[in-house]
Amino acid sequence: MNSHAFHPRRRLFFRTLAAAGAVLVAGCDKLSRTEWFPKLLSNTEILTRKAQRAILPRKSMAQEFPESERSPEFRSNGTAMPENPQYKALASSGFAAYGLEVGGLVEKPVIFSLEELRALPSRTQITRHDCVEGWSAIGKWKGVPLMAVLEAVRPSAAARYVVFHCADPMESDGSSPYYESIDMDDAYHPQTILAYELNDKALPIANGAPIRLRVERQLGYKHAKYVMRIELVDSFEKIAGGKGGYWEDQGYEWYAGI
Amino acid sequence: MALRIAIGSNQEKFMDQSSDAGRTAANYLYYRHTLPVRVMHWINVIALTILLMSGLNIFSAHPALYWGKSSYTGRPPILEIESATDASDKVTGITRIFGHEFITTGVLGASNGPNGNLVGRAFPSWLTIPDGRWLAMARQWHLFFAWIFVINGLCYVAYSIVSRHLARDLAPTGTELRSIRESVVDHLHFRHHSGEASKRYNVLQKLTYLIVIFVLLPLVILMGLAMSPGFDTLWPGWVDIFGGRQSARTIHFIVAWLLVAFVLIHVFEVLITGLWNNLRSMITGRYRVEAEVSK
Known part of the structure; x- marks a missing residue:
């Protein structure tokens, strides 16, 4: 067999390769739009969560940084000013009338004013915020550990998730308020705080004033801003899209540890 | 030469009828x-292709690379892919590497979208899974095939040693x-x-x-x-x-x-x-x- 005999075959090979590539891209896009395939892919989330929970100690700590590593400015992403008249009214009076309602599956529902939250024990941490888009920023947060708030309201035994209802509507008509949820492992984690200060100043509106969640072992979208109400539930299936958060309802993972 | 399908043990030899003149022994x-190496090789081909293409879609959500612990250190990114739209709606792709700017319209920063018109995006749609910007779906593909790739790789290493x-x-x-x-x-x-x-x-x-x-x-x-x-x-x-x-x-x-x-x-x-x-x-x-x- 001489080498010339390869040429038509070689051409065939490249054509097959190009055709296979086109079929791959088109096929993947078709699959992405089916109902069953993304469902199959999303099983990975369970595997990832179980693997991480198996490998990592329950109270494994996120890295904390020295002051010198702080990002000069902490980037605001998503909502910078909630288009919500009630929120704007609260903001214009410096959140004096703000009350954080903590209820649901608890023995003693409580509404905390900002003053009361500040009077609880606080934690300060300089941590890295990892956005699902790929960027990171390092900021110094001060807030009340969620654990302290939960101890005050005493969750009932049936409570499995903590849901954060927020003030920022995600649709231009003022609907679809942002919300998020975490499980009890993260809720009782020492670095999980309701932050009211960023970089030694009152939390700016662009970063979630007056209260934003910090849940340091997960990606940025879990860190709900403009938290107005906290609800303990046994299931989040009945809330909004049923996936446990605004971005989760858009197809992002509920467990955002990766 | 007719292809022969060989069935048999490792050392079985098959006579090749088309052996050329000047050769001492037959091909x-x-x-x-x-079989395990072949199967794992092709699983790897599929997994790595999808990982690359979905990875480029994920990258497109924030098409900039940095050196350090965070993206906002006061230093500019190492690599940045941008698209700029001028007053007449003309889209230009710009790639900046270590501060040097290159116009990369057509490939990086701006390329023909699924509909054939020039749109601003880091990598062209034919190179990404899914074809359009869809971070949530790209992550699903990437993380699913990452597991397949890792499991396949571990099997390969174990098999190769044993x-x-x-x-x-x-x-x-x-x-x-x-x-x-x-x-x-x-x-x-x-x-x-x-x-x-x-x-x-x-x-x-x-x-x-x-x-x-x-x-x-x-x-x-x-x-x-x-x-x-x-x-x-x-x-x-x-x-x-x-x-x-x-x-x-x-x-x-x-x-x-x-x-x-x-x-x-x-x-x-x-x-x-x-x-x-x-x-x-x-x-x-x-x-x-x-x-x-x-x-």
């Missing part, structure tokens, strides 16, 4: 790749290591082993496979895990060994392209050393050994 088919594929076929001998210089010269002249020697990998091939299997692939996985805020808590600060999370993301990106470079060279070598023979040996396991030319 024969040699069982070169075992079956002695690693010791027998991949580990270079001392003699081979001393002949690296000749092997480099041979490769540069596109001279390749024939006859009995073509049954074995050559020394550059062995070293390249070892670097890919034991350096690049573990590194790309590790740097992927370094981006996980969950996995980072395993031992707080471990990502700083690699310069921090944003450095890890940059390394992940660079190693992905090093793997692309490896695949290009690999496919090139497959082409020039006998496309169909190599392809058959990775599908059926049988490699046609040309009998040595008598001198």
Whole structure:
């Protein structure tokens, strides 16, 4: 067999390769739009969560940084000013009338004013915020550990998730308020705080004033801003899209540890 | 020459009717790749292709790379892909590397979208999964095939050790290591082993496979895990060994392209050393050994 005999075959090979590539891209896009395939892919989330929970100690700590590593400015992403008249009214009076309602599956529902939250024990941490888009920023947060708030309201035994209802509507008509949820492992984690200060100043509106969640072992979208109400539930299936958060309802993972 | 489907043990020889004049012995088919290696090779082809393409879609959500622990350190990004739209709605693709700006319209920053019109996006749609910007779906693809890739890779390493594929076929001998210089010269002249020697990998091939299997692939996985805020808590600060999370993301990106470079060279070598023979040996396991030319 001489080498010339390869040429038509070689051409065939490249054509097959190009055709296979086109079929791959088109096929993947078709699959992405089916109902069953993304469902199959999303099983990975369970595997990832179980693997991480198996490998990592329950109270494994996120890295904390020295002051010198702080990002000069902490980037605001998503909502910078909630288009919500009630929120704007609260903001214009410096959140004096703000009350954080903590209820649901608890023995003693409580509404905390900002003053009361500040009077609880606080934690300060300089941590890295990892956005699902790929960027990171390092900021110094001060807030009340969620654990302290939960101890005050005493969750009932049936409570499995903590849901954060927020003030920022995600649709231009003022609907679809942002919300998020975490499980009890993260809720009782020492670095999980309701932050009211960023970089030694009152939390700016662009970063979630007056209260934003910090849940340091997960990606940025879990860190709900403009938290107005906290609800303990046994299931989040009945809330909004049923996936446990605004971005989760858009197809992002509920467990955002990766 | 009619292709023969060889069924039998490793050393079975098959007479080749088309043996050319001037050869002392007949050509024969040699069982070169075992079934597990072949299966794992093709799983890897699919997984790495999807990982690359979905990875480029994920990258497009924030098309900039940094060195350090965060993206906002006061220093500019190492690489940045942007699109700019002027007053007449003309889209331009801009790529900035270490502060040097290049117009890359058509490829990076702006390229023809699924509908054929120029749109602003980091990588062209034919190179990404899904074709349009869809971070949530790209992550689903990426993380699913990351698991397949990792499990496949672990199976491969375990199999290679147990079956002695690693010791027998991949580990270079001392003699081979001393002949690296000749092997480099041979490769540069596109001279390749024939006859009995073509049954074995050559020394550059062995070293390249070892670097890919034991350096690049573990590194790309590790740097992927370094981006996980969950996995980072395993031992707080471990990502700083690699310069921090944003450095890890940059390394992940660079190693992905090093793997692309490896695949290009690999496919090139497959082409020039006998496309169909190599392809058959990775599908059926049988490699046609040309009998040595008598001198």
